[in-house]
Amino acid sequence: MSSLVAYEDSDSEEDRSGQASPARQAAATSGVELQLPSGLPAGGDAGSVKGKPSSASGSSSTLHSAPDLQYRWREGERRGSRETLTLNPPKRFPTDPWTRQASSYPCPESSRETEQGHAVKGENTSLNTQKRPAQQPQIVPGRVKPYVPKRMRLRQLDTRDTEHASDSELQPDSQHDSGLLSQVSQSVKPYLDSKYSCTEIPKRLLFKLLEHQGPVNGIQWCPVPQSSHLLLSASMDRTVKVWDAVDSGRCWKTYSSHSGAVRDACWSSCGRNILSGSFDTTAHLTDVETGQRLAELRNEFRVCCLALQPRDPNVFLCGGFSSEVKAWDCRSCQVIRSYKAGIQQTLDIVFLPEGKEFITSTDSVSRDSADRTLIAWDFQTTAKVSNQIYQERYTCPSLALHPKESVFVAQTNGNYMALFSAQRPYRINKKKRYEGHKVEGYAVGCEFSPDGSLLATGSSNGVVHFYNYLTSRVVRTLPAHQQACVCVTFHPVLPAITATCDWSGEISTWH
Template sequence: MNSLVAYDDSDSDSEAEAGKYEDAASSEIGLADSAMRAVQYCGGLYTVSGSKGQPVECIGSSRRNVYHEDALLQNLQNIKKPMVTNYQKTFDPNLKIASRNHNHLLSSSMKPKLLSGNESCSQKRVHDDSDVPIQGLKPYIPKRMRLVKNAVPHEAECSGESTNCTIKIGTAEDRMSIKVSQYMMPYIGSKYGVTEIPKNLVFEMSDHSGPVNAVQWCPLQKWSHMLLSASMDKTVKVWDAVDQGYCLKTYPHHTCAVRAVQWFPCGSRFLSGGFDNMVHSIDIETGAQLFTSRNDFRISTLKIHPLDPNVFICGGFSPEVKAWDMRSSKIIKVYKAAVQQTLDIMFLPGGKEFLTSTDAVSQDSADRTIIAWDFHTAAKISNQIFHKATHCLLNIFRLVCNWKVIYKSKLQERYTCPSLTPHPKEPVFVAQTNGNYMALFSSLRPYRINKKKRYEGHKVEGFAVGCEFSPDGMLLVSGSSDGNVFFYNYHTSRIIRTLSGHSQACVSAKFHPVLPSLLATCGWDRAVKIWQ
């Protein structure tokens, strides 16, 4: 038999190898012919005989019909040709070798089957997928859903009023989905209860590599499980501080230490300022910079206008405080004072006036320590707030003691105020001072000091230690340079409890806006802690 694959320029060894495979192919085809001879056709059905010359009974018929083998072979020519063709395709013309899988082809295409009389005969081979599993199958997605998904791939999939939505927060490494906290669901929309003093440590999160300057809870109730933190390691982080206690996303948009940070009222973005002179508005979901401004001074404090979230005020190592409009990316007001640095900014109720605390303190005067400004006209309303307060205290002290030496020494006692915080329900505010006490002032003109209340016992010692009222206004909390957290009764000004919170200075403590017993603190030990 001639070789199925032959080349004119083949050498003797190749010809011998081809001849060997030709004999093997001939023997295989002979076996195939003998197998076909065993296939008998009877009444539209195929049957198998035990030997070559033995007649076969017809299955499924009431009459016994016998057919000879020679007549059957003529009807099976159409089966024999495709069988040989499939066998020929198993040869590789480049390597001149036959495939070893021809037995599989023969068995799959030529194995006869015994069919009963009730079955119909067909030459189609039934596909059996039990041996080869189908991989890579994907569920069908309707075209309308695919179009919607491709149209808004990075937008938030929730509205401002829905409580069943999911915020997708993506990072360079992976993407996370943050749902509304199930722990907080019973509290959303309910009236704030009585604030309880936290006692136990719930989470200690130490992902920052530098001192943490500030923490702040998200103001939107359904997303208030998120906590914002600003650090000296040049980053801002968003944490799940209620359910899991881990970092959701890190925002490395600053090139120097981040000193101030604040949420927007919508809860979907925040504002940050740092020592790189930059102010960024960042979308928490995508990490995109929605607004960026460069100042000519390092930023140490900033506040968003309470009535217009597109306007904010920032101050720092400069005698000027600037108001920006993010819609036009322009400075709309400049507030100038004869100071070197602005330490903190606080809006008064209504947003028409605001206060700034500065470092303008000399040995003989404390004027310009706290300055009241008119927001629209940029005019100074008062710059003698702390100056008058100091003289009032000293006059009382002189009348009681009548000691000129002590009065003279107290007259030289002037302190800066690193932070200001308003009361949530009453028209008063508290000023943290470097004299290791907090003074209470009226937020109405002429901003008189409360002579009966003075919150002292903690230590400041030059750190920017913050303070805050509880949402119900009953407690006042303050950090301390020794790492402790102090809780004061607002009405009696007495210390209720002290927590040993941090190993270094604790500079910020914030009550949760929804959960009455939850507190977040941060310090220079690079830790953010949650207490309950």
């Protein structure tokens, strides 16, 4: 047995002198063939090199390199005798991709470096023939991002868009404040700190507003007490207007974003935006200050009525010339729910207390009973709660909810208003019927006073009727217009102010 030292040189003695090196000569003399272990690079410096006999005699010998000797190549000592030389470890990787493990072989950049970045001279490392297990990559916080599924990424984007739309569309923006909403009426200011008193029936005309060129379908006071002197009107002349109907009687803003007649319009709960529905099949959300259209919600039918969700001001119901009612979200501009029934048109929508259920008035009248004339819906499940509420063969063009009690009233084309319970099973109150006015096919609206003591309605002959809610008797009539009076609304702060509108485009405020 002979012990030899095996090393590799890029420029070996055999290449220079044409003769074999002493180590190779000794191996050839003894009949030993040098072989490298599997998984190591060809020509590498192994910790141990085994030899097998080339002859069939069966003699064998093993060549071992001294494990404790450390070799390093030094320039100028390439020729010489058996003096101790140092050899750099190989810097090549195995060619077999299945056995390649980066952690088992030294990389060219793997030499230890000092804090200044220079390699330490005289430091050697021994190469172990055993494969070390592959090291898991270290995740540096802030550099390597974890994988997020596509569904979660889309959900996060929707959440961000929702928050941005909620902040930009429906929240007040102090940078765009103008005199329209920041001004407080001198007539309203004394009543802001006091509780609403008993409603008074108006007697004389305060202002007459005549700028609309077509019939006015609806009017509404601003729900914010500080801006309650502003009156919103929707007209068939394709415009929506905002008026100072208490102090000056002038028109502050005109919005002409619709290409068809505006059938309904209402304020947002914050008073900064206006929601309008038109016969051009769209519903628009408009900024009151700038007049900019924040959202355009396109339907497949002509819009006739709108209703804001009491618990979520970003959601509203939209109905019209269709068999279904859609629930829209202003932030995402998408339909979130759909309520389908066997009808042709939805005339009006009103939310019941707490906003969990709502009532729709339709044009569906059967031969023997008014099945599906009034339908109660569950807002969350879109299920029909009841469709046997009103059994008489009259359609109901408008609905109104009592501000304090759990009841609602329906205006009927039978020239009377019927009172219903707002709790299941929504039965009609047969003891109370508000009669004396004429409807005659007009979409005549009705409304309760803020304290709930009075019920007002227009009529086809232009006269406004005030009823006592408890006794259902007419308290007073007010000849307001020459043509059909289609809407009456009480001021939310001032107890003696009422506004009316008619089919000729005239708006009047009464005191």
